[in-house]
Amino acid sequence: xxxxxxxxxxxxxxxxxxxxxxxxxxxxxxxxxxxxxxxxxxxxxxxxxxxxxxxxxxxxxxxxxxxxxxxxxxxxxxxxxxxxxx
Amino acid sequence: xxxxxxxxxxxxxxxxxxxxxxxxxxxxxxxxxxxxxxxxxxxxxxxxxxxxxxxxxxxxxxxxxxxxxxxxxxxxxxxxxxxxxxxxxxxxxxxxxxxxxxxxxxxxxxxxxxxxxxxxxxxxxxxxxxxxxxxxxxxxxxxxxxxxxxxxxxxxxxxxxxxxxxxxxxxxxxxxxxxxxxxxxxxxxxxxxxxxxxxxxxxxxxxxxxxxxxxxxxxxxxxxxxxxxxxxxxxxxxxxxxxxxxxxxxxxxxxxxxxxxxxxxxxxxxxxxxxxxxxxxxxxxxxxxxxxxxxxxxxxxxxxxxxxxxxxxxxxxxxxxxxxxxxxxxxxxxxxxxxxxxxxxxxxxxxxxxxxxxxxxxxxxxxxxxxxxxx
Numbered sequence: 306x307x308x309x310x311x312x313x314x315x316x317x318x319x320x321x322x323x324x325x326x327x328x329x330x331x332x333x334x335x336x337x338x339x340x341x342x343x344x345x346x347x348x349x350x351x352x353x354x355x356x357x358x359x360x361x362x363x364x365x366x367x368x369x370x371x372x373x374x375x376x377x378x379x380x381x382x383x384x385x386x387x388x389x390x391x
Numbered sequence: 392x393x394x395x396x397x398x399x400x401x402x403x404x405x406x407x408x409x410x411x412x413x414x415x416x417x418x419x420x421x422x423x424x425x426x427x428x429x430x431x432x433x434x435x436x437x438x439x440x441x442x443x444x445x446x447x448x449x450x451x452x453x454x455x456x457x458x459x460x461x462x463x464x465x466x467x468x469x470x471x472x473x474x475x476x477x478x479x480x481x482x483x484x485x486x487x488x489x490x491x492x493x494x495x496x497x498x499x500x501x502x503x504x505x506x507x508x509x510x511x512x513x514x515x516x517x518x519x520x521x522x523x524x525x526x527x528x529x530x531x532x533x534x535x536x537x538x539x540x541x542x543x544x545x546x547x548x549x550x551x552x553x554x555x556x557x558x559x560x561x562x563x564x565x566x567x568x569x570x571x572x573x574x575x576x577x578x579x580x581x582x583x584x585x586x587x588x589x590x591x592x593x594x595x596x597x598x599x600x601x602x603x604x605x606x607x608x609x610x611x612x613x614x615x616x617x618x619x620x621x622x623x624x625x626x627x628x629x630x631x632x633x634x635x636x637x638x639x640x641x642x643x644x645x646x647x648x649x650x651x652x653x654x655x656x657x658x659x660x661x662x663x664x665x666x667x668x669x670x671x672x673x674x675x676x677x678x679x680x681x682x683x684x685x686x687x688x689x690x691x692x693x694x695x696x697x698x699x700x701x702x703x704x705x706x707x708x709x710x711x712x713x714x715x716x717x718x719x720x721x722x723x724x725x726x727x728x729x730x731x732x733x734x735x736x737x738x739x740x741x742x743x744x745x746x747x748x749x750x751x752x753x754x755x756x757x758x759x760x761x762x763x764x765x766x
Contacts, residue, residue, distance in 0.1 A: 314495045315488035317715045321506060323498050358713065377713070377724075 307369070308336055308388075309353065311361040313343035318378035319360045325381045333388065362387065393747050395701040398538055398567060398679055398734035403631075404590040404638055411592060411631040422624040423614050432626050436616060439633040446636050447574055447599070455598040455617045456629055460566040461489035462609070463583030463598035466620065467562045468493040468532060470606035471581060472502065477529025477558060480504050483515060484719035485537040490564055494532070507533075513542035513672045513720050520552055528559045535582075536567040539716035539732060540671055541679025543572055550578045560604060566596075570639035571678050580604045586628075590736075591635030595628035646737035650677045653735050653744055660748050664755065670717050670730055680733045683717065686758050687729035693754040699747060702732045 312319035420428025570589025585596035612621030718727035
């Protein structure tokens with residue numbers, strides 16, 4: 306399983322999520338996360354149809370198929386639930 | 392045309408343009424040159440700087456001229472954090488992207504960020520600020536008046552908390568404050584703003600820095616008016632900023648009273664629509680009225696077709712469809728996604744407002760009668 310994170314440096318929601326993700330990663334350091342910048346990684350933004358609301362978290366299976374996604378600013382519990390329900 | 396987006400930008404006052412043109416023609420010298428023309432140009436900048444400080448009511452501050460508020464915010468945040476000890480920053484969820492972005496960059500370099508809670512009035516929760524401030528907090532960066540709801544923070548109350556923490560510096564993004572409100576900034580370590588928000592020219596802003604505050608410059612190079620920002624001093628723009636600032640605070644209370652009246656009339660008008668929710672609070676400045684309604688995007692597009700120009704949210708956001716300020720205070724995604732900002736100025740006429748109300752009513756009824764309307 307792989308997690309794709311789409312953020313932008315100017316995005317308030319992405320900044321708000323930073324400390325939350327730091328806590329999540331302390332609990333689950335094994336997570337395989339690839340971070341993409343909304344402005345710099347245009348190819349991936351189009352490929353994964355990221356849309357106009359950030360941040361976007363996409364969970365992929367081992368064959369790189371999308372399982373599900375989380376869009377917008379979320380609470381820690383919502384992120385943990387998202388990661389739990391694989 | 393009815394322009395009601397003065398918080399996004401204003402058009403330069405003709406007297407400001409005259410000052411700019413005159414300065415271009417009259418002062419040929421590089422202010423850093425030691426010959427007569429250079430000395431003359433430098434003197435003009437010194438006089439303008441003194442006058443700007445007087446208008447702003449600041450003492451013992453250095454005025455650093457920048458290309459605008461975005462650069463000033465970047466210099467304040469990155470420059471201060473890199474020059475001082477501490478790896479923790481406190482801010483709010485209402486900040487402009489030019490505050491969010493440098494903090495985000497610093498977080499990539501190991502800094503931590505915390506967000507101070509906002510009360511339903513939009514003011515920051517000072518008790519919460521006290522509880523999250525740490526020994527390693529190097530910076531508290533808070534927007535003086537936010538661009539979406541226009542909430543004016545209580546700077547004095549924040550200063551009162553921070554005086555217990557001498558190693559923690561206070562930055563205020565005053566971009567929507569200057570020209571709109573009276574200023575009580577004495578004691579704040581760093582203050583940023585831009586001239587084009589108060590009928591000045593785009594391309595000039597300021598970072599006010601208390602003299603004892605250390606910064607690492609973002610732009611290195613030769614001498615300028617300051618060691619904190621290199622580049623040939625932009626005399627023409629500096630003089631135009633001084634002019635715009637002096638005009639903004641000329642007859643200020645008369646202008647304020649007039650805008651208060653427009654604000655009250657508009658709020659009464661909006662309150663007559665049962666589906667409109669006013670998001671501005673009692674702490675919002677009179678120049679900004681924010682509300683939410685169904686189909687806000689379509690509604691604003693239709694207004695636009697009728698030559699009425701206002702914003703669905705702050706003009707400086709993209710690819711992030713929610714109003715961050717509405718979201719932060721009301722925690723209501725629908726409301727945040729459907730927010731509209733009217734921003735007024737002292738040049739907005741009563742006639743324009745009357746005409747606006749008529750067009751507003753027609754467009755609102757049209758959009759909400761037929762949700763599938765193609766604008």
